[in-house]
Amino acid sequence: MAKLTFLGAAGCVTGSKYLVEAAGKRLLVDCGLFQGTNELKDRNWKPLPVDPKQIDFAVLTHAHLDHTGWLPVLVKDGYRGPIFANPATIELTEILLKDSAHLQEEETEHAKFKKYSRHAEPRSLYTPEDVDPVLKQLKTMPRSGGFDISPQFHVVSFDAGHILGSSSLELTITEGGKKIVVVFSGDIGRYGQVILKDPTTPTSNADVLICESTYGDREHEEGDPAELLAQIVNRVVKRGGSIVIPAFAIGRTQTFMYYLHQLEDQQRILHLPVYVDSPMALSATDLYIKHKEDHDLEFVREEGSDGKGDPLNVHEFHLTRSPEESKAINNVKTPCIIISASGMVSGGRVLHHMVQRLPDARNAVILAGFQAEGTRGRALQEGAKTLNLFGQAVPVCAEIVEMGQFSAHAGKSELLRWLTALPAPPKQTYLTHGEPEAAQALQAAIQERFKWKAAVARYLDTVPLDG
Ligand SMILES: [Zn+2]
Structure with missing residues (x-):
């Protein structure tokens, strides 16, 4: 039974982590840091419900810390598999993780010195030394087109127009001779922006769609x-x-x-x-x-x-x-x-x-x-x-x-524009990467406009991928 667990970005916009379990293998899509409230940040210190040693592969949609910033902890906790990403994402992830580790160290030092931390003994989640092993596990996959992660998992990347290297991923799972297609929107960018290309929507019929909803309840301000x-x-x-x-x-x-x-x-x-x-x-x-x-x-x-x-x-x-x-x-x-x-x-x-x-x-x-x-x-x-x-x-x-x-994120109507371009209605849609009001607003808009089944993802919930 193929299934997916929401390990983050469910009910909030950070901590993106999706665990796919199928055909006896485990694949982690994104590995982000939780940011924001203390309650969310505390999740960064808790172990995953699955032992990282038991995860076989990881793949990244883009380099932002809320999608990559927990990798040093994952590796520290025993993950030894490859972390697939395209060249721009690898380069940016390296810069972002080093920056994140440096800043955490600077802050910890400052907190110790000024004694304002809410922790008795301030320490950082990880250090620059913890970042190096992650960089060795990053493996290149192509910017666009198809790529075999393993005999069970095949991904096709589409430009998401959000930052350099940002992708939507179309994952095809082969299990017992059957194929299941799961589309991960990643973070969707803007249409008609300067610099970056427009987002492109994946082209296969999805069984399950995991779609971000950051601005699911809002449009961006107009104006030049x-x-x-x-x-x-x-x-x-x-x-x-x-x-x-x-x-x-x-x-x-x-x-x-x-x-x-x-x-x-x-x-x-x-x-x-x-x-x-x-x-x-x-x-x-x-x-x-x-x-x-x-x-x-x-x-x-x-x-x-x-x-x-x-x-x-x-x-x-x-x-x-x-x-x-x-x-x-x-x-x-x-x-x-x-x-x-x-x-x-x-x-x-x-x-x-x-x-x-x-x-x-x-x-x-x-x-x-x-x-x-x-x-x-x-x-x-x-x-x-x-x-x-x-x-x-x-x-x-x-x-x-x-x-x-x-903003680097699609506003509500841009999210709907991206969804409109899907070739067929997904059998199930889960909305992630949005605060509850945003995710619910997008859910309502999807049901009203497209008449699709859409649910708001819940933290740590496991859902079936094969109906
Ligand atoms: Zn992002």
């Missing part, structure tokens, strides 16, 4: 992103403030860079220094040049040019790697833009920038990504007057701007 960004930048510069954008160094950061570059060239904004502050900070340009198949950018690189041919870097662009360089940004009193992780202000160096910049009404914080329940990002979005940072209540005086136009 360039114009809105120009207005914010000019408003903040005029009053002598700075802008903090919580985001990881790769992905949304390049969308901002792309628009800022364009606005600078068109002289619609001043040339501002932009700091990308991360222990793993790197110029993402090379990554985008290497993975051309995922986007529609053109790079014109000339020797000695001032970066004009590089659409992803603004004219004054700084990468900061060490904690000292990061702290030095505090001394920048002239208007600047600081991009720093984490995107939901749940941890990372952006916390220090928040302490520094939030109390000043001249500054602005741009929230562009999904802000999960229980995160500081959500609190800011909901108008919090103070924010708890390093054990102190920091007043929120800075302007908080939400820019859904920069």
Whole structure:
């Protein structure tokens, strides 16, 4: 009996992990970190209901930490099998996991020093040393088309248009001469965005569909992103403030860079220094040049040019790697833009920038990504007057701007557009990767529009895949 267990991203947007058991083998699809409320984060410390030694294979839809960030624990707990992913996902996973381990270490040190942790003895979930064995287990699979994980499991990848390398996976299980098709949407991106390609919908008839529902109850704000960004930048510069954008160094950061570059060239904004502050900070340009198949950018690189041919870097662009360089940004009193992780202000160096910049009404914080329940990002979005940072209540005086136009996730109608392109109704649909209201809203929309059977996935539930 083929079956699937929801080990995460059920009733919440993080911790994506799906265990497929069929034909005597176990396959783990994604291995994400839980983020957000303490209740969710505590799950990261609990062992899986299945011994990782008993899992045979793993495969990744994309590199975001809520899909990969628990891999170091899985491997520490005994998983020795291959972790399949396409080249861009492997490269990004390496960067993200190292960054995550570094940040956890920096935070643990800080918590020990300042004694504000809710744990008696603060420690990190994993260290940079725990990341190395994971990297050795990452195995390349093709960016598109079919790939045999094993005689039982065959996957076909489709570009999900969410970040570099992001995929929807169509899994065909062969069990006792029978074939079962399970489609994993992964995270679905946007249609008609700059940089990344449009999402593509898998083409086979699915027996079971596992579909994300992050924005299942919402549309993104309308409006020209360039114009809105120009207005914010000019408003903040005029009053002598700075802008903090919580985001990881790769992905949304390049969308901002792309628009800022364009606005600078068109002289619609001043040339501002932009700091990308991360222990793993790197110029993402090379990554985008290497993975051309995922986007529609053109790079014109000339020797000695001032970066004009590089659409992803603004004219004054700084990468900061060490904690000292990061702290030095505090001394920048002239208007600047600081991009720093984490995107939901749940941890990372952006916390220090928040302490520094939030109390000043001249500054602005741009929230562009999904802000999960229980995160500081959500609190800011909901108008919090103070924010708890390093054990102190920091007043929120800075302007908080939400820019859904920069979201990497499909809005409700884009999710429905992706679903409309499926060749036939799945026999069963499970909605995951959404908070309860979002998942339920998408469930209702699917039942109303398509008349399909759709259920909201429940954490740790096991469901049959073969009817
Ligand atoms: Zn994602």
